[in-house]
Amino acid sequence: EVQLVQSGAEVKKPGESLKISCKGSGYSFPNSWIGWVRQMPGKGLEWMGSIYPDDSDTRYSPSFQGQVTISADKSISTAYLQWSSLKASDTAMYYCARPGIGCNSISCYFLHWGQGTLVTVAS
Amino acid sequence: QSALTQPASVSGSPGQSITISCTGTSSDVGGYNSVSWYQQHPGKAPKLMIYDVSNRPSGVSNRFSGSKSGNTASLTISGLQAEDEADYYCRSYTTSSTVVFGGGTKLTVL
Numbered sequence: 001e002v003q004l005v006q007s008g009a010e011v012k013k014p015g016e017s018l019k020i021s022c023k024g025s026g027y028s029f030p031n032s033w034i035g036w037v038r039q040m041p042g043k044g045l046e047w048m049g050s051i052y053p054d055d056s057d058t059r060y061s062p063s064f065q066g067q068v069t070i071s072a073d074k075s076i077s078t079a080y081l082q083w084s085s086l087k088a089s090d091t092a093m094y095y096c097a098r099p100g101i102g103c104n105s106i107s108c109y110f111l112h113w114g115q116g117t118l119v120t121v122a123s
Numbered sequence: 124q125s126a127l128t129q130p131a132s133v134s135g136s137p138g139q140s141i142t143i144s145c146t147g148t149s150s151d152v153g154g155y156n157s158v159s160w161y162q163q164h165p166g167k168a169p170k171l172m173i174y175d176v177s178n179r180p181s182g183v184s185n186r187f188s189g190s191k192s193g194n195t196a197s198l199t200i201s202g203l204q205a206e207d208e209a210d211y212y213c214r215s216y217t218t219s220s221t222v223v224f225g226g227g228t229k230l231t232v233l
Contacts, residue, residue: 035222037169044126044227045161045169045212059220062124095168100180107216109159109174116168 002026004034004096004114011120012086019082020117022096029077030054032098033106036070036081039116040092048094050106051079059106086121093118127152127213127225134231140201143228145213146194151223153194157216160189160198164209172211173198200230208232 007021024034035050049060053072060070072079079096093116099108128146135141145152145160152158158176161169171180173189176196186201196215200207213225 037224044210045163045214045224046126047214047222047224050222061221061223062219097169100174106220106222107155107157109157109171109214110161110169111171111174111180113168113170 002098002101002112004098004112006094006096006114006117009118009120011122013123014086014088014121016086016121017082017084018086018119019080020094020119022079022081022114024077024079024098027098027101030074032101032104033108034072034079034096034098035110036068036079037095037097037110038064038092039095040089048081052106053079086119088121088123090119091121124151124217124219124221124223127215127223129211129213129225129228131226132229132231134233135200135203136233137203137205139203140199141203141230142200143198143211143213143230145196145198145215145225147196147215147223148194150219151194151215151217152191152196152213154218155216156191158189158191158196159214160187160196161212161214162207162209163212169212203232205232 096114097110100111160173
């Protein structure tokens with residue numbers, strides 16, 4: 001069974017750094033794109049970027065390029081999303097997601113989703 | 124890149140059919156068959172309902188169907204049920220090798 005398990009909720013202050021994680025199991029982690037999706041309170045889904053863990057090929061939405069860093073450690077089947085200096089506007093739910101088995105392109109739909117990580121940034 | 128355009132809300136009575144549109148450009152929806160649709164209930168993670176324009180994942184009711192014409196994709200739900208009340212999002216691949224979501228549509232079952 002494919003599973004994506006995300007790290008727990010975080011409460012941070014503006015200016016602090018943060019790295020959240022998404023651990024995959026039940027499939028070949030290195031050989032599948034995995035994406036990150038933001039959902040601000042009461043708002044819609046926004047694709048932030050995706051990474052191919054095997055070679056760390058990473059694509060970012062222009063809206064998030066330079067604002068976050070997406071990485072992966074294929075040895076422990078874990079993808080990461082990190083911020084170097086959080087802002088109050090980063091308060092949101094963050095989901096990781098990946099395609100169905102056998103669909104190995106960045107264009108592929110998101111079949112499997114993590115449970116979400118709520119990040120709250122407040123002074 | 125701009126979000127794909129969806130109506131903010133649609134509504135229908137139980138048993139009726141509704142259609143949600145998703146309008147993009149030739150650089151996204153019109154250029155690829157990589158259009159997918161997601162259902163999200165409050166407090167839950169999104170769920171894939173349609174992929175590659177018109178394919179249903181295993182376990183998704185055949186009351187859900189998808190189509191595309193030009194730069195506009197559509198999700199149709201037939202035989203509306205109370206449990207269909209949720210937010211729906213479309214998603215497309217783009218010529219920039221990126222992904223874009225629609226703004227979302229709130230479906231109300233009257």
